[in-house]
Amino acid sequence: MKQKGGTIFSNEKIIIMDLLQIISITIFLIVLIGIMSNKFDSTVLALTGAVLMVVFRVIPLDKVTYYISFNTISVLIGMMLIVSIFKKTGFFEYIAILTTKICKGNIFKILLFLGIITALLSGILDNVTTVLLMGPVTFLITKILKVNPLPFVFNEIFASNIGGTGTLIGDPPNIMIGSSAHLSFNSFLIHLFPITFFILIVTILTIYFVYKKELQIKEIHKEKLQNLNPKESIKNKKLLIQGFIVIIFVLLGFIVSNKINLNIGTIAILGACVLLLISKEPIENVIMDVEWSSILFFIGLFVLVGGIEQTGVINLISNLLITYGKSNPILLLLITLFGAAIISSFLNNIPFVAALIPLIISLGNKGIDIIPLWWAISLGACLGGNGSLIGASANIVLSEISEREGYPISFKDYFKLGFPLMILSIIICSIYLLILYY
Numbered sequence: 001m002k003q004k005g006g007t008i009f010s011n012e013k014i015i016i017m018d019l020l021q022i023i024s025i026t027i028f029l030i031v032l033i034g035i036m037s038n039k040f041d042s043t044v045l046a047l048t049g050a051v052l053m054v055v056f057r058v059i060p061l062d063k064v065t066y067y068i069s070f071n072t073i074s075v076l077i078g079m080m081l082i083v084s085i086f087k088k089t090g091f092f093e094y095i096a097i098l099t100t101k102i103c104k105g106n107i108f109k110i111l112l113f114l115g116i117i118t119a120l121l122s123g124i125l126d127n128v129t130t131v132l133l134m135g136p137v138t139f140l141i142t143k144i145l146k147v148n149p150l151p152f153v154f155n156e157i158f159a160s161n162i163g164g165t166g167t168l169i170g171d172p173p174n175i176m177i178g179s180s181a182h183l184s185f186n187s188f189l190i191h192l193f194p195i196t197f198f199i200l201i202v203t204i205l206t207i208y209f210v211y212k213k214e215l216q217i218k219e220i221h222k223e224k225l226q227n228l229n230p231k232e233s234i235k236n237k238k239l240l241i242q243g244f245i246v247i248i249f250v251l252l253g254f255i256v257s258n259k260i261n262l263n264i265g266t267i268a269i270l271g272a273c274v275l276l277l278i279s280k281e282p283i284e285n286v287i288m289d290v291e292w293s294s295i296l297f298f299i300g301l302f303v304l305v306g307g308i309e310q311t312g313v314i315n316l317i318s319n320l321l322i323t324y325g326k327s328n329p330i331l332l333l334l335i336t337l338f339g340a341a342i343i344s345s346f347l348n349n350i351p352f353v354a355a356l357i358p359l360i361i362s363l364g365n366k367g368i369d370i371i372p373l374w375w376a377i378s379l380g381a382c383l384g385g386n387g388s389l390i391g392a393s394a395n396i397v398l399s400e401i402s403e404r405e406g407y408p409i410s411f412k413d414y415f416k417l418g419f420p421l422m423i424l425s426i427i428i429c430s431i432y433l434l435i436l437y438y
Contacts, residue, residue, distance in 0.1 A: 021316070024058045024307040031304060032346065035390065038410040043293045046300025053307035067306025068299055071265035072128070072393060076298065077290055078268025079132045082247060084289035085281050087136060089240040093233035096140035101230070105145060107215045108208050111155050114138060115204045118156050119163025119196075123170045125254055126264060127160040127394035134160075135401045144228070146218070150409065151211035153402050154417060158203050158386050160394040162425070165382035166196035169255075173353040173381040180357045181374045191375055195432045199383070199425045206421060239279055246275045294400040301390065305348040317343060318355040326363060330438055333376050334430055340380025341426045345387025345419065353381050372437040379429045387422040389414040 031049035034040045053059045059067065086092070103109035114134065121130040138156055142149035164170035168178045168188040177183065208215070234240060250271035254264045276283060308314055321339040326332055336356075343352055356377055364370040385392030389399055389411045395418075399409045 020056075020058055021311040021313050023056050024053065024311045025313060027052050027056070027058070028304055028308055032390075036411045036415070038412060042411075043297040043300065046297050046304060048300075050300040050303035053303055058307040059303065059310050063310070064303055064306075067309070068302045071263045072302075073295060073298060074263075074265025075126060075128055075268045076132075076295060076393075076397065078250075078265065078270075078272040079129050080290045081272035081286055082243070082250065082268070082275055083132050083136065084286045085239070085275050085279055086243040086247065087289075088236060088281070089243055090233040090235035091240055091243070092136040093140055094230045095137050096144060097228045097230040097233060099137070100141055100144055101226070101228070105217055107145075107147070107217065110141060110145075111152065111204055111208055114141075114152065115155050115159040115200060118159040119166070119200050122160045122163030122394075123167040123193075125251060127164050127171070127392060128397055129251075129254070129268075130160050130163075131156060131394045131398045131401075135398055139401075139405050147216075148211070148214045149402070149405065149407055151207050151215060153398055153407070153409065154414075155204060155207050157392075157395050157398050158207070158418070158421065159200060161382065161385040161392050162196050162200045162203065165379060166193040171382045173349050174378050176350070176353055176357065177374050177378050180361065181370075183374065188378075191436075192378065195379075195429060196383075199428055202428065203421055203425070206424075207417075210417065242278050243275060246271050246278075291397065291400045291404070294397055297396060297400075298393070301396075302348070305351065308347065309351045314347070314351050315355045318352060318359060322356075322359045322363070326368070329368065329372075330434065332368075333372050333433060333437075336373055337376040337380045337430055337433070338426055340377050341384035341387065341422060344381045344384030345391045345422065349381040349384065353377060369437075372433055375433060376429075379433075380426065383422060383425050383429070386425070387415075387419045389418070391418075391422075 027049050031045050034045045035042050050064075054061055054064060099110060099113060103113060114137075118130055118134050121134070134156055138152045139149055142152055161171075165174070166188070168174050168183070168185045174188060178185075178188065250267055253260070253262070253267035253271070257264050257267060276286065317339075321335050322332070324331075324335060340349070340352065340356070343349075360370050360373050360377070363373070385395065389395050389409065395414070399414070402409055
């Protein structure tokens, strides 16, 4: 009788787990479709979905905070506060005017310059910090040239995700992979930096040719540009020096965060507090510049993805990818690469990569060469972020900034450019890895 009861309990447990998986996927898909439709506010949808995850017991209430990345939230708030104060110095205007004058108003040169700088910064900093620093410059440049800023916004989003792929410290999945596979900083530079740089150039060229007609500059604006003096844009030299000192220390803190045993969120908040203290800027004015809608959207999204993770859906997907490809090394490589990219376009790549790592290690224990698979996971998970508007933190942050500037980006409009470009980049990666290892 007890054995029978135990069996029933076991079966019930399986049924409940399967049901929770279905519920979590359903809630996530409904929210995703709602965002794609562009008929509802994305932040409200994400928060509603998060609450439903708790209502339907997908995530226990006491575990909700476990899935919210307070490190990411802290980085967002801290850097937004710093950028808000730094804006008042006129430094972003200075860089914008200087850039356009150096490039002589040539749109392709400006796209190339901004793309490369963004990618290089993303290789050493987190993507969110990079776009928060580069975003104001980008919009100021487009205002000077009187051109549509959206191609520049897309350029910056793609460049930040591509740049973060090329180094060990550029994206969290790379840090996880490097630690688990014992791959050095130089290994990432040698194997990933060349291909990511090539993808960056292809991406910038594609954006330029897609939007070429919209990026024509009138001669009158070029003439006005030559009369602008970058130095005249600096409004507060004292605040500029204070801001520079704080930003340099914050960025250095980011780079050595592991060695000093502090997460980057804490460093960002500390930097913001120090700058607020020494600048004596009224907190009520500065805090208005924080993209609170983005913050709430991230919280909702973290809980939504947490529901998928809590029910084991991410583990299930990663197991399926490995199971169907392990009999053929080339097929396994391609399934891992494309699977990681497509899934990372819609889900947080960190739990997905965390689920894949032990599976890859187990394949290595069976004598399979897993080095190509590590690069496949890295390229797929990081570049996959370009596939949709919710694929990476940088995408969400910059789209919110763009909306505030009067240029909203719909999920559909982003997807029409982002997803094909992401697939193109993954095809390039697959050719690269096949040539390199097979």
